[in-house]
Amino acid sequence: MxxxxxxxxxxxxxxxxxxxxxxxxxxxxxxxxxxxxxxxxxPSPVEIVSFLEGLYETYGLVGLFIASFLEGIVYLGLYFPGSFIIALAIFLSDGSFISLATLTL
The missing domain is CATH 1.20.5 (Single alpha-helices involved in coiled-coils or other helix-helix interfaces)
Incomplete structure (x- = not known):
């Protein structure tokens, strides 16, 4: 034992x-x-994505910058889908070279 x-x-x-x-x-x-x-x-992630879509449609690149910045914060990035909103911004752009180049910068 x-x-x-x-x-x-x-x-x-x-x-x-x-x-x-x-x-x-x-x-x-x-x-x-x-x-x-x-x-x-x-809010749920679906509600956040719809909020971010509205942010991009209303404020354009400034809203995209804010979403990207919020995703970069250590813990907030776990909940806040910044890279998704960047991909969504590219998808919602008009597809011209100038708009895609502006989004890339």
Whole structure:
């Protein structure tokens, strides 16, 4: 029969300090977002995409820049679909070389 081992406080502190903080905090952020979304406190991704479409149609490239900027923020980028809105802007453009070049810049 093996004796039971107690986990010492030192081992717990070592584990906590070696745990990568960014992925762990991103997981916590994701779980909080899912919880808030299920409670109806934040809009669904479909509603955000329609909001971003309206932002692009109303403000054009400035709205596209704002969407791209918001996606670049560490945790907000997990919830905010900035790269999708850029692809959508290219899809909604008139297809001319000038408009595509402007979107690329």
């Amino acid at each position: 093996k004796p039971k081992r107690k986990i010492s406080e030192k081992k717990i502190k070592e584990f906590w300090t070696e745990l990568p903080k960014l992925p762990f905090s991103a997981l916590i952020f994701y779980l909080v977002v899912v919880l808030f979304w299920n409670l109806g406190l934040i």
